[in-house]
Amino acid sequence: MTDPPLLHPPSVWNVFKPGFLDSRMQGPEWMDEPGADAEQLRKSLRYLRRINWFLGYTRSTLGHLQRFSQHWPGGETIRILDIATGSGDVPRAMLAWAKPRGFNLHVVGVDLHAMTARAAGANDAVQIVRANAMQLPFADGSFDYATTSLFLHHLDEADVVTVLSEMGRVAKRGVIVGDLLRHRRAYWWVNLLTLLANPMVRHDGRISVAQAFKKDEIIALRDQAGIAFAEYYRHAGHRFVLAGERGECRHEGTEARRHEGTKGEEGD
Numbered sequence: 001m002t003d004p005p006l007l008h009p010p011s012v013w014n015v016f017k018p019g020f021l022d023s024r025m026q027g028p029e030w031m032d033e034p035g036a037d038a039e040q041l042r043k044s045l046r047y048l049r050r051i052n053w054f055l056g057y058t059r060s061t062l063g064h065l066q067r068f069s070q071h072w073p074g075g076e077t078i079r080i081l082d083i084a085t086g087s088g089d090v091p092r093a094m095l096a097w098a099k100p101r102g103f104n105l106h107v108v109g110v111d112l113h114a115m116t117a118r119a120a121g122a123n124d125a126v127q128i129v130r131a132n133a134m135q136l137p138f139a140d141g142s143f144d145y146a147t148t149s150l151f152l153h154h155l156d157e158a159d160v161v162t163v164l165s166e167m168g169r170v171a172k173r174g175v176i177v178g179d180l181l182r183h184r185r186a187y188w189w190v191n192l193l194t195l196l197a198n199p200m201v202r203h204d205g206r207i208s209v210a211q212a213f214k215k216d217e218i219i220a221l222r223d224q225a226g227i228a229f230a231e232y233y234r235h236a237g238h239r240f241v242l243a244g245e246r247g248e249c250r251h252e253g254t255e256a257r258r259h260e261g262t263k264g265e266e267g268d
Contacts, residue, residue: 014187014210020187021182021210024182024213025210025211026211027207058089058093060178060235060236060239061093061094061147061149061176061178062093062094064176064243065094065097065145066097067243068173069103071245075104076104077104077106078103078104078106078145079105079143079144079145080094080105080106080107080108080143080144080145080146081108081109081110081136081143081146081147081167081170082094082108082109082146082147082149083110083133083136083146083147083148083163084110084112084150085110085128086111086149090147090149091107091108091126092125094107095107095125095126107127108126108127108128108143110129110130110131110133110136111131112130112131112133133148133151134159134163135166136169136170138170139170141169142170143172144173144174145175145176146166146167146170146171146176147176147178148163148176148178149178150178150180150208151163152164152177152179152213153179153180153208153213160225161221161224161225164221164222164225164227165225165226165227167227168225168226172246173245173246174229174230174243174244175230175242175243176230176242176243177230177241178235178240178241178242179212179213179218179239180208180209180238181212181213181234181238181239182209182211182213185238186209186212186238187209187210189237189238190205190209209238215232215240218232218240218242219232222242227242227244229244230242230243231243231244
């Protein structure tokens with residue numbers, strides 16, 4: 001498999017080029033660099049938390065957890081692993097969601113980036129483990145669910161299959177996988193939403209959309225990873241979610257799904 005073409009420079013004007021985003025385009029994200037400036041990284045993670053809240057990215061993950069929770073036995077501790085947890089905003093949102101509903105969640109966040117893991121670990125409510133998502137240091141079925149958000153677009157196709165397979169290995173019940181969709185409208189939107197952000201966020205936002213997947217691409221990778229039980233949903237904010245439980249009846253929760261996300265064509 002050939003590597004995706006390089007996106008250089010990551011300019012807003014790329015959107016006018018013929019064939020732009022027909023295929024994935026590769027480029028380094030500054031936040032992923034081991035030597036990333038600590039202050040810029042802190043500000044970038046804070047900005048991304050606000051964007052995630054504004055676009056409802058975290059709410060889409062919680063919406064699928066809400067659907068799954070209809071089958072949870074009362075009083076049971078539900079163990080969730082959040083992969084590439086970043087600043088830990090998704091695990092904290094899960095705990096805040098669970099508390100008034102009487103659910104007992106134990107959430108572990110995993111991140112490989114040292115500075116990011118330290119930032120996420122500043123909150124004692126979430127256990128943070130520094131580890132490689134492609135070689136998770138957990139036994140098979142040691143969690144009920146594995147989740148990840150806005151991570152897969154950082155990886156090549158083979159690594160995506162490995163990560164999804166690892167998620168399926170450690171999660172005995174189900175998975176929730178969310179990420180961006182690659183198309184021109186998303187590229188326009190990311191330029192608009194990062195207009196007032198720092199250079200790191202502006203640069204990485206454009207790269208992220210260019211490296212993202214389309215529906216048929218992510219479904220093919222899902223099937224290769226052996227987690228075909230995770231159904232594809234289209235969400236607002238140019239985002240998809242793969243979500244499902246093992247052995248889940250496809251006819252259950254139809255009404256909940258109608259409100260959480262739309263299955264079907266992307267409508268690019």
